[in-house]
Amino acid sequence: MxxxxxxxxxxSKRRILNFLHDAFMQIEFGTALDAFSGGGSVSYLLKSMGKAVDSNDYLAYAQVVAMATVENKYAVLDEADIEMLASPSRQAPTFIQDTFNGLFFTPEDNAFLDLVSGNIDRLADPHKRAIARAALCRAALKKQPRGVFTVVGHRxxxxxxxxxxxxREQFVRSVLDYNEAVFDNGRSCRAAQGDIMQRLEANYDLVYLDPPYYSPHSDNDYLRRYHFVEGLATYWTAAPIIETSKTKRLERRPTPFAARKSIYGALDTLFERFSTSTLAVSYSSNSIPTREELSEMLQRHSRKVEVFDVDLTYSFGTHSHKVGDNRNAVSEFLFVGRP
Ligand SMILES: C[S@@+](CC[C@H](N)C(=O)[O-])C[C@H]1O[C@@H](n2cnc3c(N)ncnc32)[C@H](O)[C@@H]1O
Structure with missing residues (x-):
């Protein structure tokens, strides 16, 4: 692995993967749906545990990452592939240079993103293409201060x-990192892009739900933050840009997890749809629904509900000066509902 x-x-659940691993170890299952796969690390954890994993997210970016790391069993990019991807071409497209000039990256970096994007289609294997796209997105994320595309410039x-x-250097490094991540766990894994509310397939032993956490104090809009890599994942062929926006972001994509009035109903619908599976639901202590509300909702659909929690303030010593300051105390919950 x-x-x-x-x-x-x-x-991202990257920092609590051990906690999730320990909780998943207490559940017997062979097939799993990661319904909101996002950055992809939980799907990858499940694959590493030998499970047949279906990853789903409504972002194309998330699908590309899961295709490269979860669905992909064997494909890697060799030196010749990397050279081909970065080789100059007179037919290279210029969409990024034309659209994002002066916004996030230097002209050279924009030209490189255009160049590789144009060459990717020359790769015949869809999983090789996924590695190239995922590596290009990761390069762009690493080159963007704070990793989000909500402001322009370099302040x-x-x-x-x-x-x-x-x-270019970020891209090549990322390709090598993705190559290293490729393995076959002996099971069939798939990566999909779609609104989970529309997904009806429900025959999984385990369904992991990690929806956007809703809080009245901050927005949870993924597309506003990650529109550039979302566009890059399909080279802006899938969704229109708002031309009048400063950051040239993509049009909003509706999701019930963005508003208090719809989030309860959406969770209830999913709990019902997957009520014959073991449900594992991540949520945070500073979000709505509350721990009590979520437990109660889950109890209406599952025979037995357990809540695990991990204290983020104390477990990861990055803010040690803030220990004891309750304003920063936040716990991650994992609700497990058994059918
Ligand atoms: C909390 S994040 C998931 C993080 C992920 N578990 C990780 O470790 O990186 C929530 C995800 O839900 C996705 N999302 C939001 N609304 C959705 C919907 N209606 N259907 C599918 N995915 C959705 C977002 O794109 C985002 O990636």
Whole structure:
């Protein structure tokens, strides 16, 4: 088993994978749906545990990452592939240079993104293409201060080494990282893109739900933060840009997890749809629904409900000066409902 190439992604469960692993170990299952796969690390954990995993997310970016790391059993990019991808071409497209000039990256970096995007279609194997696209997205995320595309320019430049490396170097490094992550767990795994509310297939032993956490104090809009890599994942062929927006972002994509009035109903629908599976639901202590509300909702659909929690404030000593300051205390919950 390889190592998962990390990217910063809002709500990523990367830091609590051990906690999730221990909880999953207490459940007997062979097939799993990761319904909101996002950055992909939980799907990869499940694959590493030998499970047949279906990954789903409504972002094309998430699908590309899961195709490269979860669905993919064997495909890697060799030196000749990398050279081909980065080789100059007079037919290279210029969409990024034309659209994002002066916004996020230097002209050279934009030209490199265009060049590779144009060459990707020359790869015949869909999983090789997925590695190339995932690596290109990861390169762009690493080169963007704070890893989000909500502001233009470099006012948050924090001097990280990642920012000083060229897009080309970031891309090649990421390809090698993705190559390392490829393995076959002997099961069939699939990566899909779609609104989970529309997905009716329900015959999984385990369904893991990690929806966007809703809080009245901050927005949980993934597309607003990650529109650039979402566009890059399909080279802007799948969704229109809002031309008048400063950041040239993509049009909003509706999701019931963005509003208080719809989130309860959406969760209830999913709990009902997957009520014959073991449900594992991640949520956070500073979000709505509350721990009590979620437990109660799950109890209406599952025979037995357990709640596991991990304290993020104390487990990861990055903010040690804030220990004891309750405003920063936040727990991650995992609700497990058994059929
Ligand atoms: C908390 S994140 C998941 C993080 C992921 N488990 C990880 O470790 O990186 C929530 C995800 O839900 C996705 N999402 C939001 N609404 C959705 C919907 N209606 N259907 C499918 N995915 C959705 C977002 O794109 C985002 O990737």
């Amino acid at each position: 390889g190592r998962f190439p990390a990217s910063r992604f809002m709500g 948050y430049d924090d001097g990280r080494a990642d920012l000083s490396r060229s897009m």
